[in-house]
Amino acid sequence: MADVLCPICGKSNPTELEDCQFCGARLTPLSPSTPSASQPIKAGDNPVVKKTSEFEKVKITPGDFVHPGEAPTEKSTGALESTLPAWLRTLRKGDDSAGAESTPDAIPDQSLPLSSAPDTSSESSDDQPDWLTGLGKAASDDEKEIPDWLESLREEKPGTSPQEFMSLQEPALNQTGSLSPGVGDAEWAARLGSEPKPETPETKPQGDQQGGEASLNWLDSLESDSGVPNAEGQPVAPQDEALNDWLSGLPGSSEENQPEPPREAENLPGMLNLLQEKTLEPELAPLEDDGKAADSEIPDWLSKLGSTPVTTEVPGKESLPDWLSDMETKAGPESVATESNFSSDLPTPGATGEEIPGWLSPLPADAKATENPVSEKEKFDEAPPPSAVREGTGPMPMWLAGIERSKTPKDGTPALITNDEGPGSERNHGAAFSLEMPDWLSKLNPEHASEKPSMGITEPSTPENLGISELPSWVQAMRPVESVLSDTKITPQEDAQVTEQTGPLAGLQGVLPSSPGLGTLRKPPAYNSILKVTDGQQRYTAALERLISSETQPQAAKRSRLASNRLWRWLIAFLLFLAVGLPLIMGIPVTPASTLQPPEMVSAFTIISTLPSNAPVLVVFDYDPALSGELEAAASPLMDHLLLQGPRLALISTSPTGPALAERFLHDTSASPLVAGYNYQPGQQYVNLGYLAGGPAGVQYFANSPTKAAQYTLDGQPAWTLPPLQGVRVLSDFAAVIVLTDNADSGRIWIEQAGSMVGNSPMLMVISAQAEPMILPYYDSGQIKGLVTGLAGGEAYGQTFIRPDSRPGLTERYWDSFSVGTLVMEILIVAGAIWSAIAGWRARLDKSGEKV
Amino acid sequence: MPAIQSANVVDLFTGGISFLLTLMVLSYLIGDNPAFRIAIYLFIGVSSGYVAAVTWHQVLYPRLVVPMLSGSLAERLLLIIPLVLGLLLLLKLSPRTAHLGTPPMAFLVGVGAAVAIGGAVMGTLFPQSRAAMSGLDLSGAGQYWLERLSEGIVMLVGTVTALVYFHFGAKATAGGPQRGKLVSVLSWVGQVFIAVTFGVLFAGVVVAAMTALIERVNFMITFLSSL
Amino acid sequence: MNPRRFPSLIAIVSTAIAIASGVLVLAGYFYVQNGNGQASLFMNIRLTLLDWAVILAGFAVFIGIYNLFQVHFKKIKKTQLGSLYSLLLLISLAVTFLLGLVKPSLMGFVFTTVQLPVEASLMALLAVTLTYASIRLLRRRLNLLSVIFLVTALLILLGTAPLPFLGNIPVLSDWMRPFIAQVMAVAGARGILLGVALGTLTTGLRILFGADRPYGGNK
C-alpha cells in the first residue's frame, strides 16, 4: 500500500522514487495528493478536495487539451492516474485470486493489455482492437477528447509498442471516465458528509431502495438546476460545471444539492454497510468513516465487485463513449449521464429498475442475497440459462457475482461468470457498436468493410438481429435514432430511396431514417436521459465513420447552400430606389393615365354614386399597417367619392391595428387629403366601433347582432345611441358595407359570414393586388357587388371619378413611380433569372462532371 | 387624431421620428445592422404593448369586466366560467403551476379545431366546389357561349388537376414510391396550374410591395421637402 | 423519475374538455336553425363558447406579453448579444402598454409615429427581397415549373403596371392578364384551397379524437 503506482506502466515503485524504476515515467505529480488513491483513506483527511484540485489541474476543456505536437504536461496524466479508480486499474489484472485484487500493489505485473488476457473469449479479444482503434481514430475527431489523452500518453512514453499502447489507452480513458462517477458519487457522498450521525448497521434493503429513490431526487435536482442553461445552449465548459457540482457536493456547500438529506444519510451508509458485510475487507472501514472520499472510495468498493477483467471491462468499454460525451455535455447532461452510466451498466427490468439508479439497485438484491448466502451461492452455482442473464442484466450483474466471489474466493463462480459473461459481453460490444452506428455501417459495408475490420463484428449484430427483449435496456436506450427507427422495416425501395437522395450524406444514414418518415417512436425504457449520452456516442461514431470514409462529410452537405449575394441586393435596392424616387422628385408625368375600366371597378363606382345622402355605411378596415401604403392609395378615390355623398360612417376592424388605421385614414392628410379636409368628428359624422375580436366568429357574431358584438366605440362610449348609427340595428340597415382588406382570408370571412346578413345592401371591397385571384371569383358569383384592386384599380377609379378639387390623389402621385419602378423590377427579374439559370445550369454540369 | 393634426410641431416631431425609423429599417438592405435592430426591437415593443392595451380595452373590459359589473345575473353566472378558465390560464405564468393551465388551453384548442373544421367544410369545401361546378354554366352566355365554355373547361381542368396533384397515396416500387400513371399525368398538369397561380399571387405581392416602397419614398421626400 | 408518464388527471380532464367543447361548437355549425328559423340551441352554445374563447385568447395575450418579457429579461441578465435591444424593447413595451391603459387617445399617436412607419418600411423591404428571391429562384430550382412561375409573374406585372410613355399594353392588359389571373389562377387557387380545406378537416378531427393533444400532457 505504501508503494506508488507508475501512471504509465502501472507497476509499483517505492514512494521515495521520483520516476518509475521500470518505465522512467514521472511518478509524483506536482500535486501532493497523489498517493491518496492507493493509500487507505484515514478518517479526517479529505481526499475529495485533493481530487478536485487534481481534476481542476486536468480540466479537459478543449482549450486545455494537449494537442498533437504539443508537449503534454506530465502533471495532468500523473494526477489523473492518482484519481484513476482502483477498480479500473484492476481491469488490467488477468483472472487473479479475488482476495488480492483490491490491494493496488498487487496490480502492477498483470497490467498488460486486456486483449492479451488469456481467458477473454475470442470475440472480445478480437473486438478489443476495434474499439481501441476506434479510439485511435477518434483522435482526428473535431472535438478531441480521447485523442489528446492518447497523444499525451504516447508522447510521454515514445517507444510504446502498439500492444502496450492499447493497454495504455485504458487508464487514460478510464481516467476521463472516472470524472463522471466522480460527480455522482461526490453528491452522494456529500450527504454522508453532511450527516453527522453514524450509519445504522441494521439498515434494511428497503432502506436502500428508499435511498435509491431519494438519490433519484437529487439527480433530479441536479437536472433541474442545470436544465435551463442546457436548454438555452449557453456554452459552458462542461468540466467546470461538473466540478462545480462535484465541489458543491462537499460538506461545506452540500445543502443545496440535497433535497432531503436525513433520509439519504441513513440509507446510504446502510448500503455501505451491506457492502461491508459482503466484503470482509479491512479497507472498507475507512471507506465508511469518511464517505466524503467518494471518488477514491467508490472505485474501491467497485474493485471489490469487479473481479475478472471480462466482468468490468465490459462496462468500461460500453460506457466509454458516454464518458466522452460527459466530458463535453453540460452540467445537466453531466449529472444525467453520471446516473445513466451507472444505470446503463445495470439494466434492471421492471418497476424497481426504473425507480432505483443502476448503481444502487444491485445492492438491495445483494443485501437480500447476503441474508442467506448459501442460497445465493447456489443461485450462482447452478449456472442460470444465458438467456436469463442476457435479457435480465447487462455486464454489471457481474458486480453481484463479484461480490459473491469476493466474499468467498474459493467459490466456483469465476468459471461460471466467464461462461455466460463471455458471450454476454461480446454480445454487448456487438450491440453497443451496431446500435450506435447501425444502418450506415451496413450501408457502408460494401464499400468499406474491407477498410475496417470492426465492420465484421458490428455487421452481424444489427438491431434487426437482436430481439428487443434480448437487448439490455441501456443498450436500447443508447439508440435514440434506433428507437426512432425501430419499427420501420427497411424495404428495398426505401433503402434505395434514401441512398439515392443522400449522396454525400451516406454516412448519416445511421442518424437518418432509411424510410419515408422517421419511424414510429417506441417509448424508450425508463432511463432515457441516456439519450443525452448517446449524443456523445453519435459524435464518436461520426468520428469513426469520417475516418472510415473520408469522402462522406455531412458538414460539406450542410454548407452546400446558396450563398446569398450581397451585391445583387445592393444593385436591386439602388436601382429600385432610383426608379421610384426620381419620378416623385421630378414630378414630370411620364406615364399616361390608366385606360383600363375593369367591370368590377365600374360597378363599385356606380354603387357609390347611387348611395343616398346621409346613409349609414359600414367601412371595415381589415389591413395591416404594412400595406397601408397600397390600401390607402387604392381606397382614397373611392373614399373621396363616398364622402361626397355625405354618409354616416361606422368603422370597424378585425385586426387590433385596424381602428388606428381607420382614424389615420380619416384624419391624416398623407392618406387622403380630401377626406382629411372634411375633418370628420368622432361621434358626429362617424363612429369607430374599434376592434372586433375572434376572427370569423367575431364577424359572424357582429353580422348576426351588431349591437351586441360591438357595443362601445373606440373611446368607450355606447356606440349605437350615437347619431351616426341612428336607426341601425342589424347589418342590413347599413346602406352599404365596404371592406378594405389586404388579406384574401379576411375578405372571404366577411363575404361568407356577413354576406348572407347584408340583405339587399351591396358589399364592396377594396383589396390589395395580392388578394385579387381569391376575391375576384366572389364578384363573378355576385356575392360582392364591386371591387377595387390595388393601386391600378385605384388609379382606374380615380380616372372615372373626378375630384371636386383638382388636387391629384395618391394614385396619381404614385403612378409614374409605379410604372417606372415596376418596369425596372421586370428588367431586373428577367436579367437576373437568365443569369442565375445559366449559373445553376453550369453548377449542375460541374456536379455531374464530378460524379462521372 | 386631433393630437396629431393640431400642432405643426407635433407633426414635425412625429414625422421626424417616422422618417428616422424608416431610414433605420431600410438600412437592412445594406445588411443587418444596429440601426435596424433598434428600429425592430422598438417596433416589437410598441406593437406588443399596443395590442395588449387594445386587448384590454376592446376585449377583456367590454366582454368580461363590464358584464360582470353591470350585467344581468344570468350573464354574470355565464361569465364565471371564462373568468375561472382565464385565471387558470394565468397559472401558466409560473412553471410550477403551469400544468393547471392546461384545461383552458384544451378548451381553446377544442374550439379552434371545431372552428377550423366548420370553416373548412362550410366556408371552403362547399362554396368552392359549388363554384367549380358552376364553371360550365352557360345560361345567359348568349353568343359568348364558346368563350364561356372554354373558360369553364380550363377552370374545371385546373381545379381538378391541382386537387389531384396533392394526392399522397403511392405504390412502393424499386425506384421509390410511385404514383399511378394517370395520377402522375394529371398532377403534372395540376402543377402547371399551381405554378401559374403562384405566379399571379407573387406578382400581386410584388406590386403591393412596390406600392409600399413608393409610399415610403414619397413619405421621405415629402417630409424632407416640408423641412 | 417521471410522474407524468401516466396521463395525470388534469391531462384526462383537459382532453375531455377539448373534445367536448369541440363537438359542441361543431354541432353549432351543422344545426344552425330550428324549424321556426330561430337560432338553434347549438348555435347559441357555439356563439357562447366562441365568446368565452375570445375572452380566453385575451388572457392569453397577457401571458404572451409575459413570455416576451421573460425572454428579453433573460437576455439582459445574461448580457447576451443585443441585450441593449432587449432593454429597449421592454421599455417601449411597458411605456406603450401603460400609455394605452391610462390615455388610450395617445395610442394612435404612438401607432402612427412608430408602428406604421416601421411596418410600411418592412413591407417596402419586400420589394427588394422578392425581386432578389425571384432572381435566385432559377438558381435554387431550375425546372420548368419555376420558369412557368416566373413567366406568369412577369406577364401579370406587365399587365398590371403601365409602361412609361406607352401606358398599358393592349392585348396583355385587357385580355391576357384577365385570363391568367381570373381563369387559370382562380382554377389553381381553387384546387389548392380545396386541398387545404381537406387537410384542415383531418387536422381538426385529430384534435377532436384526442389523437393530437398540443395542449400538453403526453402524446
Place this chain on the structure above:
Amino acid sequence: MSIGLELAGFGLVFLSAAMMLGLSFLRRKSRPVFRDIPAFTRLRQAVGLAVEDGSRLHLSLGRGALITPQSASALAGLALLRRLAELTSAGDQPPIATSGDATLTILSQDALQAAAKYFDQNVSDPMTGRLTGLTPFSYAAGAIAAIRDEKVSANILMGNFGVEVALMTDAVERENSFVLAGSDNLTAQAVIYASAQEPLIGEEIFAAGAYVNSGSMHSASLTVQDILRWLIIAAILVGALLTLAGVL
C-alpha cells in the same frame, strides 16, 4: 345556410371521422406508402445534422389565432414541433419555437415540455417557446432576430403567415441555413414558393405529421384526405356536367 347543406356538411365530417378512426386502427402495423415529398427528406437530413452537430432547429408556427380557421396549419406545425422535439432529444439543444400568437406560444411551450418530460429531461425554459410579436410584421421581425442570433441550423416555417414570411425566408438565406416553409395562406405560399429552399405547397403542410411518423392517425388522415379528394373531384365533375346539361 340551407338545411341540406348543413346535413351534407355533417355527413362529410362524420364520414371522414369514421374513416379516420377505422383506418388508424386497421393500419396499426403496416404504414401506407406515400409519395415522396423532397422537402421532408431534406427535413430528415436537417434533423440528423442538428442532432449531429449540436445545433438547433427553429420552428415558427405563424400568427394564426387559435380560434380562427387558420389555426389548423399551426396545429399541424405543433404536431411537427412535438415530434421534432422528440427526435432531437438526443442532441444538445431542444428546438426553439417562435410564434406570432400568444395561444400558439403557450401551446409550443407545452409541446416542448411534454416532449422533454417524455424523455425525463427538464426543459422549462421560456426561451424555447417564444412569442416574437403580436402583429404579423412584428412577429416576423422577432423571428428574424431568432433566426440570426440563435445557433440555428434548420428553420421550419409552418403555420399561417402573410407576405411577411418573405422577410423570414430572406433572413434564413442571409444566414445560409436550411429552411422548410409551408402555409395555408395562398399568398404566403406563393412567396414561399419563390423564396424558400424547400417549399411545402398547400395541403402538404398537413402531411408533415405522417411524413415524420407521428402516429397511425396521421397517416390515416392522409389516406382519408385522398379518399375525400376523389369524392370531391367526382362531385365537381358530375355537378359540372349536370350544370352544362342545365339540370342544376
